[in-house]
Amino acid sequence: MFDMRDLEAAGLTPTELEALAGVAHGESPKAVSARVGMPEAAVYRLVAWALDEVEPHPESMTMADVHAAHGSRPATAAELDEFVELFGNSLPSDHEG
Numbered sequence: 001m002f003d004m005r006d007l008e009a010a011g012l013t014p015t016e017l018e019a020l021a022g023v024a025h026g027e028s029p030k031a032v033s034a035r036v037g038m039p040e041a042a043v044y045r046l047v048a049w050a051l052d053e054v055e056p057h058p059e060s061m062t063m064a065d066v067h068a069a070h071g072s073r074p075a076t077a078a079e080l081d082e083f084v085e086l087f088g089n090s091l092p093s094d095h096e097g
Contacts, residue, residue, distance in 0.1 A: 010053070019043050020050055041087040 012020070015036050022032040023043070033040040067073055075083070 016046055019046055023047055044083075044087050 015038060019032050019036050019038055022035065023029060027035075029040055029043040029047070032038070033043050038046075061069075063074070
């Protein structure tokens with residue numbers, strides 16, 4: 001695990017840092033892909049990797065809080081299957097569900 005505020009210390013390339021910054025500022029993965037010259041599937045895998053590296057903090061917002069704040073919802077099983085079909089698995093299975 002690492003502190004997400006120090007992504008350079010994680011060994012990311014300047015392109016990867018730029019891609020994550022674009023997504024963090026609300027740019028779509030497709031737009032980030034076109035702008036930085038990275039395949040869209042690689043952008044998704046990069047974001048999934050970065051999110052997997054975030055150390056959970058007990059006092060922080062839960063995913064339910066995040067969804068409520070942004071008017072979003074978790075992906076359905078069908079949506080997750082479609083994602084895997086389009087972009088492949090983002091990370092190896094961790095057997096946590």
